[in-house]
Amino acid sequence: MPYVRRRVLSDGRIRHLALYRDPTGRVRSAGTFTSDREARQAARRAESSVETGSWFDRTSGQTSFRDYVEQTWWPSRHLELTTKQCYRSYLDRHFLPFFGDLPMAKVLPSTVQAWVTKAVAGGLSARSVVKYHVMLHSIFKRAVRDRIIPYNPCAETELPKVVSRKLPTLTPEEFDRLLSAVPARWGGLVLTAIETGVRWGELIALRPRHVDFLRRTISVEETIVELSKKNSPTGERMVVKPYPKNNEPRTIRVGQDLLNVLAARVQHLGLSRDDLLFPSTEIAGGSPVSRNTFRTRVWLPALEKAQLGHHVRMHDLRHAHASWLLAGGADLKTVMDRMGHSQIQTTQKYLHTLPEADDRALAAFHRTRGRQHGTT
Template identity: 65%
Template sequence: MAWVTKRKSASGSIRYQGRYRDPHGEKRTAGTFSTSREALKSAMKAEGKVADGTWIDPRGGAITFREYAEDVWLPSRHLEVSTRAGYSSYLRNHFVPFFGAMPLARIMPSTVQDWVSGAAARGLSPRSVAKYHVMLHSVFARAVRDRLIAFNPCEDTELPKVVTRRVRTLTPEEFAGVLAEIPDRFKPLVMTAIETGLRWGELVALRPRHVDFLRRTITVEETIVEVSRRDSPTGERMIVKPYPKDDEPRTLRVSQGLLDVLAARIAALGLARDDLLFPSRETAGGQPLSRATFNTRHWRPAVQRAGVDFDLRMHDLRHAHASWLLAGGADLKAVMERMGHSQIMTTQQYLHTLPEAQDEALAAFERIRTR
């Protein structure tokens, strides 16, 4: 129950302080007034907010953004290693330099809008701004739930428009040209990527024991996450996780041609069952291959030499795998299973038509019109 205490000011006048208990039972002050009635009214108002769950800790908003984000918000999240490392990097590079020393209660919607405008002016893409804003919104949403601030300043932020680029699908002929330019030691890696559609982390985590030559399958049981040592919770740059992204191993049928290539590689390098199939060095027991190193030294130069006229990423082989399957008549559910997706909606985002699809569609239309 709210109450009032009497105090004498430095000038000798009598002042009245409204008092109440917060949700944790701690004594709080609702302000100091010249009359007992005003003090009690203020204390009862604060007590009512405690009762209906709308009370905000007046001292909580004084915590800085950096303190809250790094010491409260991030540790409370249940995240994969790569996601946690990414969030740590975003905080360090994008948010702490701008919001870090600001008390949470002082960050207004206009403050967030200033950050968005500044990020766009510095050349950050609209897609990246939108992605980082989602994370920022999550930080403040947690602060609202913790009763530190009354509202989320990320609500109704005007974000730069994200223009969806038209995805160009790699054709089989273009892939053959790129493969011809890939150094021989990496050809098995690229051939496995196009035939399985594996994510990079799943690809470089493959070991001989994952290949079943009798059943002609490859089983995805592990993934390797590459993070900055500075943001890694373990201090390691390459982290092996026991299961892939959806936490459930999956088995893919592959061609005899690819199996022959992998068998020759295993024999040539003398790989044991638990060695990596595609290590950074061509030796048994080698370390995981870095995506950045492979892209810079081998993939991009090969794409350039092949004369591919669009920005082709290694990850686009995954898109091509799904698109080729669909163009060849594969069932959408089968494509979903090969891609390791839990929802067909996710798979549909990877399915892009080949350049000649429009010609084939028009030819089909003409066949019906002229029959």
């Protein structure tokens, strides 16, 4: 309940201190006034803001962006290792240099808009600006919830428009050309990637015990995350996680041809059931291969040799896998399960991505229209 405390100053003047309790029960001042009536009104307004949830701590609002992020927001993040590493990079490269020394209460919508303008002028892509803004929004959203600031300055930022580019999907013919350009020692890895559609970290984490040669399946049970040493909880660059993305192990059916390739690899290298199938060196018990090492030493030279006419990332084999399945008639739920997607909307984006998909759609249109006119 709000109340007023009467104070007599040294010169005999009387002042009235408006007091109320914040959401934690701590007694706070709503200001000092010359009349009891003004003080009571101020105390009631402050108490009302507590009751309606609009109260915020003006003193805490003087905390700098850097201190709030480092001491409150960042320690509370429970993120995947790779996501946490990305967030740390965004903070250090984009947000702390711009907002770091500003008091939280001094960050206005115009301040956030100025950051966007500067980022775009500095060459940051529209897609990246939008992505980073999501993180910035979450920082200030938490500050509002903590009653540090009264509103989120990111709420109505004008962001650059992201123009989606339709990238070509690797066709089976193009894949065969690319595979023939890949060194033989890495052929099994590339074949496994296209036939299973697994993510890079899941691919390099595969071991012989994950391959069931009798049931013709591969189990995705682990993933290997590549981190910078300063962001690694163990100080190691390659961290093995017991579960893949979304914490959902999955089992994928594969063909006998791929199983024969993997069986030959296990026998040739003398791999035990717990060794990596595709280590960085051709020896049993080898360490995981780095994504960047594979890209620069194997993938890019193979692309140059294959002369496909467009750039293809290793990750695009995953996209091709889903597109080929759907183009061949596989149902969305099956493809979703193979890909390890948590939402079917993610899988739907691979519909009709092969070049001939639109031709088949047009042919279906003409077949239907032809029946109306009695033609074929």
